[in-house]
Amino acid sequence: MTKIGIPRGLLFYRYFPVWETFFETLRIEVIVSDPTTEATIRQGSKLLPSDLCLPIKIYFGHIESLREKVDFLFVPRYISIESDAYMCPKLIGLPDMVLCAIESLPPLIDLPIHCKAHGTEAERLFYLKVGKIFSKNREKVERAYAMGMERQGRFRTLLRKSFSFEEALHLSRSSEIPEKLREDGKVKVGIIGRPYYTYDPFLRRSIVEQVEGRGYHLLMIEVLSDQEIERGVEKLRKRIYWSFGKEMVGSAIIFAQERSIQGIINLASFGCGQDSFNFEMIQHLIKGRVPILSLVFDEHLSDVGFSTRIEAFLEMVDRGVNQR
Amino acid sequence: MKLSVPYLGMLHKAFGPVLRNAGVEIVLPPRPTKKTLDLGTKHAPEFACLPFKITLGSMIEALELGADSIFMPGGWGPCRFGYFDVIQEQILKDLGYSFTMGSAKNPDDLRDMLDMMQRIAGLKSRAGLYKLFFFVLVRMSFLDWAMKKYFHYKPYEAVSGETDRIFEKTVHLIENSLSFPQLIKSVSIISLWFRRMEKKNGAHPLRVAMVGELFTLLDASANMEIDMRLARKGIEVLKSVWLSDYLNDRFRFKPFRKNQLKLSARYARPYLRFHSGGESTESVGKTILFAKNGVDGVIHIFPFTCMPELVAQTILTKVQKDLDIPILTVIIDEHTAVGGVETRLEAFIDLLERRRRRC
Numbered sequence A: 001m002t003k004i005g006i007p008r009g010l011l012f013y014r015y016f017p018v019w020e021t022f023f024e025t026l027r028i029e030v031i032v033s034d035p036t037t038e039a040t041i042r043q044g045s046k047l048l049p050s051d052l053c054l055p056i057k058i059y060f061g062h063i064e065s066l067r068e069k070v071d072f073l074f075v076p077r078y079i080s081i082e083s084d085a086y087m088c089p090k091l092i093g094l095p096d097m098v099l100c101a102i103e104s105l106p107p108l109i110d111l112p113i114h115c116k117a118h119g120t121e122a123e124r125l126f127y128l129k130v131g132k133i134f135s136k137n138r139e140k141v142e143r144a145y146a147m148g149m150e151r152q153g154r155f156r157t158l159l160r161k162s163f164s165f166e167e168a169l170h171l172s173r174s175s176e177i178p179e180k181l182r183e184d185g186k187v188k189v190g191i192i193g194r195p196y197y198t199y200d201p202f203l204r205r206s207i208v209e210q211v212e213g214r215g216y217h218l219l220m221i222e223v224l225s226d227q228e229i230e231r232g233v234e235k236l237r238k239r240i241y242w243s244f245g246k247e248m249v250g251s252a253i254i255f256a257q258e259r260s261i262q263g264i265i266n267l268a269s270f271g272c273g274q275d276s277f278n279f280e281m282i283q284h285l286i287k288g289r290v291p292i293l294s295l296v297f298d299e300h301l302s303d304v305g306f307s308t309r310i311e312a313f314l315e316m317v318d319r320g321v322n323q324r
Numbered sequence B: 001m002k003l004s005v006p007y008l009g010m011l012h013k014a015f016g017p018v019l020r021n022a023g024v025e026i027v028l029p030p031r032p033t034k035k036t037l038d039l040g041t042k043h044a045p046e047f048a049c050l051p052f053k054i055t056l057g058s059m060i061e062a063l064e065l066g067a068d069s070i071f072m073p074g075g076w077g078p079c080r081f082g083y084f085d086v087i088q089e090q091i092l093k094d095l096g097y098s099f100t101m102g103s104a105k106n107p108d109d110l111r112d113m114l115d116m117m118q119r120i121a122g123l124k125s126r127a128g129l130y131k132l133f134f135f136v137l138v139r140m141s142f143l144d145w146a147m148k149k150y151f152h153y154k155p156y157e158a159v160s161g162e163t164d165r166i167f168e169k170t171v172h173l174i175e176n177s178l179s180f181p182q183l184i185k186s187v188s189i190i191s192l193w194f195r196r197m198e199k200k201n202g203a204h205p206l207r208v209a210m211v212g213e214l215f216t217l218l219d220a221s222a223n224m225e226i227d228m229r230l231a232r233k234g235i236e237v238l239k240s241v242w243l244s245d246y247l248n249d250r251f252r253f254k255p256f257r258k259n260q261l262k263l264s265a266r267y268a269r270p271y272l273r274f275h276s277g278g279e280s281t282e283s284v285g286k287t288i289l290f291a292k293n294g295v296d297g298v299i300h301i302f303p304f305t306c307m308p309e310l311v312a313q314t315i316l317t318k319v320q321k322d323l324d325i326p327i328l329t330v331i332i333d334e335h336t337a338v339g340g341v342e343t344r345l346e347a348f349i350d351l352l353e354r355r356r357r358r359c
Helices: A012-025 A038-047 A054-066 A094-101 A122-134 A138-160 A165-171 A201-213 A226-233 A243-258 A273-285 A303-323 B011-021 B034-043 B050-064 B080-094 B110-121 B126-156 B162-175 B180-196 B214-218 B226-232 B243-251 B260-268 B280-292 B307-323 B338-358
Strands: A003-006 A029-032 A072-074 A077-080 A112-114 A187-192 A216-220 A263-269 A292-297 B002-004 B069-071 B100-102 B207-212 B236-239 B297-303 B327-332
Touching (some): A003 A012, A012 A029, A012 A122, A054 A094, A094 B307, A112 A122, A122 A138, A187 A201, A187 A243, A201 A216, A201 A263, A201 A303, A243 A263, A243 A273, A263 A273, A263 A303, A273 A292, A273 B080, A292 A303, B011 B162, B034 B050, B050 B080, B050 B214, B069 B110, B080 B100, B100 B110, B110 B126, B126 B162, B126 B226, B126 B236, B126 B243, B207 B214, B207 B226, B207 B307, B214 B297, B226 B236, B243 B260, B260 B280, B280 B297, B280 B307, B297 B338, B327 B338
Parallel strands (some): A003 A029, A003 A072, A187 A216, B002 B069, B207 B297
């Protein structure tokens, strides 16, 4: 059986269910790299110029660990996933960077998705083209795509119900969607960042342990629907033309206005160009309403440094709760 | 209406006199210095890029001088430049300044741009504005042309400082040519000046190409005057992007010239197959083009945290190996010091000279 490698990084944390089901339905073995470790980061850092951001380095580390085990590598070029917004320039140039920075790679599957130029059909056309590489039977590819999207839909619903990433991945395989126990009464803290920070177990570990361990309910951006996020950003003077940026700003506003959130944690990586602007906007828009903590990742992660800051932040959250 | 426009290379020389002539009041802050940058850094987000900080500082200086509208057109991604206007307006208004931010709804559309310009400049006639805009673009092209001439002739000058004197006169002359016939006349005079300049015989200068992000490539406040430093050392300097080309590509205005972005994309294709914002395609494409034309070395310059150029940097490491062309990467932020840059430049030039002797 043909083996396709999917690096556990970047958009893996957003689109993996559709990728997996799509390839499995086409009878291709999906091989995912192991979860991020310090070695992954070290390996990635070695391959890239030092100023690139941590998620990209992690991604390269994953590719490095996969490249000898698979027949194909899946590194799609996500240019835009909406008609009026782009992805980060680094994601747009991702396959080119991979080809230039890593040697002796298996063939890359790096077709583009560009909804801004090709409309809403862009995503479907992308999967049809990918499918064509492996199967001549167009109907079969269409079916694989439909099944993939179905699972992706269930996955999103599960995340909206506040299931964790791993739970959602597992549960989305069956067509039934269970209910999650409601966590009433707990103080809610929102965590705002790109999916590849907020869902990477290695990066989120220390934050989640500490916040949830102390009895707070941690909300991810993904608990909000697209409509809610749109409602959050509709009053801005100019639409934000980065999809993830829009999500982050929109969800911060909705969290603060409607979800009775008591604190917001911003996650960004060192030198992230977009987040410097997004978080400036968030701070401007919800200043004074809820405490905000900004945590910046780089390859010299240290839990200790974070934990003191989180502790101070949680105390501030408690003080806000008691005052009300 | 007191209009101010942030500095970008020689742009202010292209539009300033023309707009003043049309009755628009223009406030020009002093040229950005370290103080300007410090002012911008103080109020900007930490990881905002250098162009953002310098223009922000420059805006504050202009507002202090009494400007009440600022021209910052914005854009539509994926580079951050497109969102400068919103964040800068937000920061400045939080600081308590009241002014109009001239940002276009759809900045890539010339009509929208002109609407906005009409509004903030207070010009009545639309036809007049079209003409004005076109005239400014042509002036910009000639200013760029003069700059290219300067870089071309500087290494060959026989009398030290002669080219600088001519260039100064040139800029002054173009600046004061306020009609098309006058401009054409000035240009013919200028080319005569350059041609008649006394030149060294048998000079064989090093040729260094500068590629990278537009603002750091063009504005002296952002690039530590690397271009001038090289020129003074007797090196011929080439650049990947010129402001007039950039404006021309962006508005598809086509005053008699090639689309440089498309040209670069063609050369960049084997390495970078999709334009990833900013000047990434130009940086990669032009590096390859320059290398094929036999330059001795390439300097890749961009601000710290610049997203598109980081993509280009990663790709250029491969280009460097494949084409065997030395590339010096210079990343600039508010802590970059002249001394450090100078040392690296000298080392790089040494390397280029040694390579040439070896060949």
